[in-house]
Amino acid sequence: MGEEETAPSSSSITEKQQLKQAILQISSLISVSHSIKVFTAKWQAARIKLEELFSHLAAIENCGLGYQNELLSTAVEEILATLANYGELARQCSESSYSGKLLMQSDLDMLTARLDAHTGSLRDIYAAGLLEQSHALVVSRPSCPSASKDDVRFYLNDVVSRLKIGGKIMKLEALIAFNEVIREDDRCVKIAIEIDGFVNLLVNLLDFHEEVVEEEAAAAVSSITGFPPGKSALIAAGAIAPLIRVVESGTELSKEFAARCLIKMTENSDNVWAVSAHGGVPALLKICFSEGASGSELVCLACGVLKNLAAVEEIKRFMVEDGAVSGLVALAGSRGDEAAQISALDLLQTMAYRDESIRENIITHGGIPTLVGIMDPAGAVSTKTREVAFRSMTMICLSCERSMLSSGLTDHILHFLRFGEGPVQELALKASFWLCGASEYAKKAMGDAGFMPVIVKFLDSKSFEIREIAAETLSSMLVVPKNRKRFVQDDENVVVLMQMLDPEQGGLGNKKLLLSILMSLARSNSGRKKMLSSGYLKNIEKLAEEEGEDETSDAKKIVKKLSSSRFRNVFNVFRHS
Structure with missing residues (x-):
């Protein structure tokens, strides 16, 4: 019984021979x-x-599908009859023996129309699921990445x-198998791109009316987009339109894969x-x-x-x-989804770069x-x-510092200057520099808020950039007479500046800015008094001597x-003490 069950029937051998014969005849006619x-x-045109019919029949033969399938057997017989007629027409055209043009x-x-009909018949057979998975000869998965390129x-x-001739289940399993093997070995993507028609197949499956198949096809396309040749092949295959259709109406997962593809393509x-x-x-x-309708990952993509x-x-x-600005501002202000907030802010920055009208739109x-x-x-x-x-x-x-100052921004910046973590503290300092450069009004407001003694503490930072920004910010603020008066009221502020001019303390990196600040302070009597009483006059003297004539x-x-004048005697006392 076992031998009888496993032995192939004579009818299946005949079907196999017919299929082989059709493939050989098509190959000969093409030649x-x-x-x-x-x-x-x-x-x-013929x-x-x-070539299209050859591709379908070769796929059936490669997978060993369809034997003992009556509809397929009939279709192959009809194909053979058409090919015989084509052979005769080819002979007549080659010999110029036809009766009339x-x-x-x-x-x-x-x-040619009959060939088209034969291809359509095969598609109908596939769509009806008449080629069952149980008939397939399963090819063993190669041991990647050690497998040879031929394997x-x-x-x-x-x-x-399987993608060409299979029904939904076979297509799905083929896609899953492909996605698994390319995760193990990048070579698989490169080899797949070289297989004629493979990329087009994947692109067509993006429009397949089954969510699970669409998701796996989108995953495969996303992987291929990561390789420059793959991206070019997908563009050539017209992938952009179906990817956008997936973005519009696919599942959450397939939308994510499609968006990843579009990021790389754009x-x-x-x-x-x-x-x-x-x-x-x-x-x-x-x-x-679409608030709440899309996940954070998809929104970011x-x-x-x-x-x-x-x-x-x-x-x-x-x-x-199309309303991008108002929507992105709302998204940036939403709570609970920081990844989406960051993405919205990043996009707004890109749109506002060197574009005053969009900056005004964002503010509006x-x-x-x-x-x-x-x-x-x-x-x-x-x-x-x-x-x-x-x-x-x-x-x-950039142009609305009054609105920002009145909204409490200065208090926030000052808080992070005092207590913020490293990166935020540095950005707060840069924001201070930008803000005090915006207008005289901003300088006065920052002086009133108490920025100067906080900024002084950054003058001895280990970072040269931070020292420079702090010195420039302070120098800009001290242009305002009221700020200078307030600054010298705190003895410690002037002492720090004078102390940092000591070459041995490493303060010469921003010497010019520090001297510029002290020049500003020296315009007032109170400033000169504080400098004389600081105990670090020798630093100024030493620099003056080094600068020669x-x-x-x-x-x-x-x-x-x-x-x-009247400060000379006091200066000499400190100088020779």
Whole structure:
């Protein structure tokens, strides 16, 4: 009984032979068609149909599917009859023995239409699920990454065959197998891209009306996009339009895969236009603004694609017209999803870069209260989010310091200058520098708020950049007479400046700025008195001596001011003590 069950029937052998015969005849006809010199356009059209039919039949043979399938057997018999007719027409055209041109053209058109019908019949058989998985000869998965390139190619050809001829279950399993093997070995992606028609198959499956198949196809396409040749192949296969359809109506997971693909594809401005032309902007904005409907990861990916799109001025304008600014400000101000907040802020920065009209648009839609709210020390916001908010503030709010100052921003900046963690503290210092450079009004407000003694503490930072920023900020603030008067009231402020001029203390890196500040202070009697009583006059004297005969140097000027008129005697006392 066992032998009877496993032995192949004579009918299955006949079917196998018929399938092989059809494949060989198609291959022969394709070869012959290249040598025919008449009706070349007709034969080229026929050759395209023959190649398509060959691909389907070869896939069936490779997988060993369809034997003992009555519908398929009938279809192959009909194909053989059509091929026989084609063979006769090929002979007549090669020998120029046909009876008339019009008749031959008509016969060729008729047979080409029959080839198309045969391919459609095969597709119907696949769609009906009449080629069952149980008939398939399963090719063993190669041991990646140690498997040879030929073994990998053989396995992937089998995957391609299953994707071509299988029903939903077989397609799904083939996609899963492909995604598993490419995770183990990058070579598989490169080899797969080289297999004729494989990328097109994956792109077509993005529109498959089964969620699980669509998800696996999107995952496969996402992996392929990570390789430059794969990205080029997907673009050539027209992947952008179906990817946007997935973004519009796919599952959450398939949308994420599609968005990852689009991020990589839109690194090239040519593809940016294609995404916009296929309706990508509204689809991506909808993801960003559909509150609660999309997960954090998907929102971040959608913002990433839009950031690439915003690099093209015309598309950025379209985004603004489509409500991008108001929606992104709202997203940035949302609570509970910091990744989405950061992505929204990052996108707003990109859009506002060197664009005054968009900065004004952001402010009009509540950008300042949103940023101030994020920077509120009482808020449960991460350091990373505050960092991005600080950068956004200095990028976006360049011309509205009064609005920011009245919104409580100075209190937040001052808090982080005093108590913030390293990165936020540094950004707070940079925000102080930017703010005090905005206007005289801002300098006065910051002086009143108590910024100067806090900034002085940064003058001895280990970071040269921080010392420079602190010195420049302080120098800018001391332009205001009221700030100078307030600054010298604290003896410690002047002592720190004088002490830092000592070359042995490493303060010479920002010597010019420090001397500039002291020159500003030396304009007032109280400033000169504090400098004389600091105990570090020798530092000024030493610098003045090093500058030789240059009477225009700041150190010389300060010494001159301190030693002139009624201050001369006091100076000499300290100098020789």
